[in-house]
């Protein structure tokens with residue numbers, strides 16, 4: 001069986017971002033493959049532990065993808081501060097032709113695949129484009145480990161998740177996909193009353209607030225538990241309507257958002273201050289500044305830079321959703337050949353983000369990787385992968401084994417399959433989830 005088919009059958013999707021199906025990503029040609037271990041979001045440790053503990057499988061998966069796409073060069077991109085990862089990976093790549101380590105500074109968002117690619121190869125992805133357009137494939141380090149495991153018959157059932165924030169025992173756990181967030185919070189021991197806790201799935205820059213009854217997905221790299229009074233939570237929960245009113249009243253057109261914008265620094269024609277101006281004037285026709293919403297990566301650096309506490313990022317998210325719902329396609333396709341002249345001077349250190357968002361108390365650099373017992377119940381989302389939902393192939397009452405296919409990739413559409421992450425009995429199947437109770 002081809003690697004593409006093997007990876008598809010194992011249900012591998014991108015572990016570090018939007019969950020793009022890996023079998024589609026590697027079904028291409030490229031001359032370089034990059035393993036993304038930059039892990040630039042503050043507080044997250046999962047990818048570092050993956051590189052330290054699974055360096056063999058990481059390099060194995062990278063070499064398999066290199067052969068699949070025809071690449072002679074493979075780069076493992078990580079930060080110079082990740083000493084344990086560098087040591088583990090260096091030992092493993094010693095003597096392997098074409099595979100090297102690419103060391104990055106401690107800035108955000110170095111883990112953005114387009115920025116990582118530019119930093120390590122000098123290539124710039126065109127506006128609205130993807131890495132194969134510049135002959136490259138970029139994939140998260142855990143995804144590459146899962147590719148190696150797929151060739152040994154292991155389907156995706158578990159993943160590494162950082163647990164951090166208002167907990168007494170922060171750690172990185174290896175947990176079953178579908179584990180309830182509440183179970184993991186209890187495991188990490190809440191440091192404040194549970195009713196005061198708000199959960200962020202992902203990092204503090206690009207994650208999203210989820211309820212306590214949410215469950216771990218294949219893309220859940222971390223769960224950050226903060227008090228509902230924490231400034232970051234207060235900020236995230238300002239309604240968009242209030243944010244728009246604030247923008248109209250308070251944006252002073254200082255351009256700080258544009259000068260900090262990670263995509264503007266890539267040479268892309270996105271200038272959030274222009275969009276904020278249009279927002280203030282409440283223009284009906286979408287201006288060029290507004291349609292640049294299609295180029296926004298949602299990195300959040302514009303928010304960080306804004307002296308008036310405004311959020312061009314959220315405005316762009318709303319605009320992009322509105323344009324897509326109206327059937328508009330990205331009209332921006334410039335292909336810059338060089339980055340902004342001040343790019344190297346405008347890098348924002350992760351430490352600055354941690355201080356600015358008052359996360360210093362939770363910044364633990366070397367969390368231990370801890371396997372944990374499987375939970376008594378898992379709820380597996382059918383919409384974990386980018387694309388169409390997975391299609392259930394089990395019914396309530398069915399017995400399943402860990403690793404068994406429970407939902408297949410959608411026929412003829414972008415998507416991925418899903419496997420039971422514990423053995424037991426299927427107790428519910430609906431349009432969103434499959435629930436399994438463990439065998440007692």
Ligand code: SF4
Nearest residue numbers: 251252254255257306
């Ligand atoms: S940084 Fe803030 S105040 Fe300045 S232009 Fe951008 S949104 Fe307006």
Ligand code: SF4
Nearest residue numbers: 261296297299300302
């Ligand atoms: S979130 Fe802000 S800084 Fe990031 S790409 Fe979008 S506009 Fe630029």
